[in-house]
Amino acid sequence: MGRTIAQKIFDDHRIGTPDTDVQVIRLDAVFCHEITTPPAIVDLQQRGKDRVFDPARIKVVIDHVSPAKDSKTALQGKILREWARRHGIVDFFDIGANGVCHALFPEKGFVRPGYTVIMGDSHTCTHGAFGAFAAGVGTTDLEVGILKGVCTFKTPETICINITGTLPNGVFAKDVILSVIGRIGVNGATNKVIEFAGPVVDAMDMESRMTLCNMAIEAGGTCGICAPDRISVDYLWPFIKDEYDSPEAALADFSKYLPDPDAAYAQTIDHDVSNLTPMVTFGYKPDNVKPVSEMAGTRVDQVYIGSCTNGRISDLRIAARVLAGKRINNTVRAIVSPATPKVYNQALEEGLIKTFMDTGFCVTNPTCGACLGMSNGVLADGEVCAATTNRNFNGRMGKGGMVHLMSPATAAATAIAGTIANSPLYTR
Amino acid sequence: MKSFSGKALFLDRSDINTDEIIPAKYLTEISRDALAPYLLEDLKFDGFDPTADIADKSVVVTRANFGCGSSREHAPWALEVNGINLVVAESFARIFRQNMFNCGMMAVELPVDTIDKLFSTFGGHDTTVETDVDGGTITVSAEGMTETISFTISRFDADLVASGGWVDFADANY
Numbered sequence: 001m002g003r004t005i006a007q008k009i010f011d012d013h014r015i016g017t018p019d020t021d022v023q024v025i026r027l028d029a030v031f032c033h034e035i036t037t038p039p040a041i042v043d044l045q046q047r048g049k050d051r052v053f054d055p056a057r058i059k060v061v062i063d064h065v066s067p068a069k070d071s072k073t074a075l076q077g078k079i080l081r082e083w084a085r086r087h088g089i090v091d092f093f094d095i096g097a098n099g100v101c102h103a104l105f106p107e108k109g110f111v112r113p114g115y116t117v118i119m120g121d122s123h124t125c126t127h128g129a130f131g132a133f134a135a136g137v138g139t140t141d142l143e144v145g146i147l148k149g150v151c152t153f154k155t156p157e158t159i160c161i162n163i164t165g166t167l168p169n170g171v172f173a174k175d176v177i178l179s180v181i182g183r184i185g186v187n188g189a190t191n192k193v194i195e196f197a198g199p200v201v202d203a204m205d206m207e208s209r210m211t212l213c214n215m216a217i218e219a220g221g222t223c224g225i226c227a228p229d230r231i232s233v234d235y236l237w238p239f240i241k242d243e244y245d246s247p248e249a250a251l252a253d254f255s256k257y258l259p260d261p262d263a264a265y266a267q268t269i270d271h272d273v274s275n276l277t278p279m280v281t282f283g284y285k286p287d288n289v290k291p292v293s294e295m296a297g298t299r300v301d302q303v304y305i306g307s308c309t310n311g312r313i314s315d316l317r318i319a320a321r322v323l324a325g326k327r328i329n330n331t332v333r334a335i336v337s338p339a340t341p342k343v344y345n346q347a348l349e350e351g352l353i354k355t356f357m358d359t360g361f362c363v364t365n366p367t368c369g370a371c372l373g374m375s376n377g378v379l380a381d382g383e384v385c386a387a388t389t390n391r392n393f394n395g396r397m398g399k400g401g402m403v404h405l406m407s408p409a410t411a412a413a414t415a416i417a418g419t420i421a422n423s424p425l426y427t428r
Numbered sequence: 429m430k431s432f433s434g435k436a437l438f439l440d441r442s443d444i445n446t447d448e449i450i451p452a453k454y455l456t457e458i459s460r461d462a463l464a465p466y467l468l469e470d471l472k473f474d475g476f477d478p479t480a481d482i483a484d485k486s487v488v489v490t491r492a493n494f495g496c497g498s499s500r501e502h503a504p505w506a507l508e509v510n511g512i513n514l515v516v517a518e519s520f521a522r523i524f525r526q527n528m529f530n531c532g533m534m535a536v537e538l539p540v541d542t543i544d545k546l547f548s549t550f551g552g553h554d555t556t557v558e559t560d561v562d563g564g565t566i567t568v569s570a571e572g573m574t575e576t577i578s579f580t581i582s583r584f585d586a587d588l589v590a591s592g593g594w595v596d597f598a599d600a601n602y
Binding site for chain 1: 442443445447448451452453455456457458460470472492493496497498499500501504519521522523524526527530531582583584587593594595596598599601602
C-alpha cells in the first residue's frame with residue numbers, strides 16, 4: 001500500500017522507535033507562546049538544563065494576553081522575553097510586532113511542506129494547511145522539543161475527508177469544518193491525522209485551508225493536512241524564492257509529500273458540500289452544529305470576529321462586505337480583533353477598519369484575548385456571544401457564558417440583526 | 429513512582445474538556461500548586477459539586493474522550509496537586525493522555541462494558557481503587573463488593589511512569 005502525507009513526513013523525520021507504534025521524530029520548528037512555555041522554561045532551569053536545541057528553529061510570540069492585563073500576565077511575558085534574549089532566539093515577536101500565533105507564523109513563512117512542528121497549543125494543527133505535520137502538545141513535550149528538537153507520536157493513522165461538490169455562495173471554510181465536526185463528532189478523529197482533500201479544498205486559498213485545519217483538533221485530530229500544491233507554493237514564494245529556481249521547481253520538490261494514489265487510509269469520508277448552508281453551534285461542544293436558519297432569532301449580547309480560526313484578512317474582508325453601510329444593532333456590542341499587525345495594516349489600507357468603526361465595532365489589537373476568556377471581551381454570567389472562534393465549551397469565553405461558533409459572514413449579519421442571522425451573501 | 433491508589437471520583441459524562449478541568453483564566457499561574465482550588469470548577473452536571481466531591485479523592489473514573497480541547501498541561505497538573513495521579517476512562521484525547529504519561533501519571537483505558545459496569549456497581553458508593561502498576565491491575569472495592577480488573581499500558585508509557593516523566597528520559601536517549 002502507498003503512504004499518506006503524514007506517513008511520508010514521519011518516514012523522513014524518524015530517529016527512534018522506543019516501542020511498537022511509538023515514534024520519535026526530529027522537529028523542524030518549535031513554536032512558543034507565553035502561556036505554556038514559561039512553565040517549561042522554569043522547569044528546564046530547575047533541572048539545570050536551560051538550553052535550546054537550535055535558536056533558529058524556535059519561534060516565539062506573546063499573543064494570548066497582549067498587552068499584559070495584570071502582574072501575572074506581565075510575568076509570563078517577562079519570562080519568555082528574557083529566555084528568548086538569553087538564547088539568541090531572533091524570531092521573537094513582542095508587543096507591536098505580535099499577533100495570534102497560528103496567523104502570525106504562517107505569514108512569516110515559518111512553515112513548509114513536509115515540516116514537523118509542535119507548539120504548546122492545541123490549534124497548532126492549523127499549520128498542516130501547508131502540507132506539514134503540526135501538532136499541539138503539552139508543556140512537557142514542548143520542553144523536550146525546546147531542549148532536544150524531538151517529540152514522540154504514535155504512528156499516525158489518517159482519515160481522508162474528501163470534500164466534493166461546489167460550495168454555494170455565502171458558505172465558507174468555517175461552515176465546511178463545522179459540518180465535518182458535526183458529522184464525525186468531537187471524538188471522530190482522536191489519535192488520527194485528517195487529510196482534507198477533494199476539489200473544494202483544491203480550490204481554496206491558504207487562509208481557508210488554515211481555517212479547515214485549525215479545527216481538526218475539535219474532532220480530536222492530531223493534525224489537519226492539505227496536500228501541497230501551486231496555491232501553497234505561491235503563498236510561500238516570497239520566503240523560498242532564493243531556494244528554488246522557479247515556483248515549478250518548488251512544486252516539484254514539495255510533490256514528494258503528496259499522498260500516494262493507493263495511500264492506506266484508516267477511513268475515507270466523502271463530504272459533499274453542494275447543499276451545505278451556513279452553520280452554527282448550539283451547545284457546549286463543537287459537534288453540536290445546526291444550519292444558521294434553525295437558530296435564526298437567537299439573541300446575542302456580543303459579536304466577536306477574530307482568532308486563529310477566522311481573524312485573517314479574508315475574514316475581515318467578508319465581514320466588512322456584510323457590514324458596509326449598516327450599523328450594528330443597539331442591543332449588541334461587537335469586537336473585531338485583526339489576528340496580526342499585517343492583517344491590521346491591510347485592513348486599514350483597504351478601509352475595512354473604518355467600516356468596522358462606522359458600524360459600531362470596537363477594534364482591538366491582535367491577541368487571542370476573548371477566544372479563551374482571558375481578556376478583551378470576556379462574557380458575564382448568562383451572556384451570549386456570536387463568535388468566529390473555535391470552541392464553545394462551557395465557560396470558554398467567561399464563566400457562565402455561551403458561545404455560538406460561526407463564519408465571519410454570519411457573525412457580521414448577526415451583529416446587524418442583534419440575533420443569529422444568515423448573511424445576505426448566502427442567496428439560497 | 430507516584431501513588432495511583434485511593435478513593436475514586438466518578439465523573440459520569442463523556443467529552444469532559446480541559447477548559448472544564450481547569451479554566452483558562454487560571455493559566456496565568458506559574459506555580460502548579462496555585463491551580464489546586466480550581467480543579468473541575470467549570471464542570472457542570474447533575475450530582476457533581478467540585479468543592480465537596482474532589483476532597484480526599486485520588487483516582488478519577490470517567491467515560492469517553494476525557495481531556496479533549498486545549499493542550500494545557502495545567503489539566504494534569506491540577507489533578508496532580510489534588511493528589512489524583514490516575515484517570516481511568518473509556519478513552520482519552522491524545523494530548524491529554526500524552527501529558528499524563530509525560531508527567532509520570534497514568535491514563536488507563538478500559539473497554540466501554542467495563543466502564544459501564546464500574547459505574548453501575550460502584551457509582552454513588554464510597555469506592556477505593558488499589559492499583560498494581562507492575563501487575564497491570566486495579567482492584568475496585570466498596571461496601572463488601574470487590575472487582576479486580578486488568579489493564580494494559582505500553583512499555584514506553586510504563587517507562588515514563590517508572591522514570592517520573594519524559595524530560596529526563598528524552599535527554600538521556602536522544
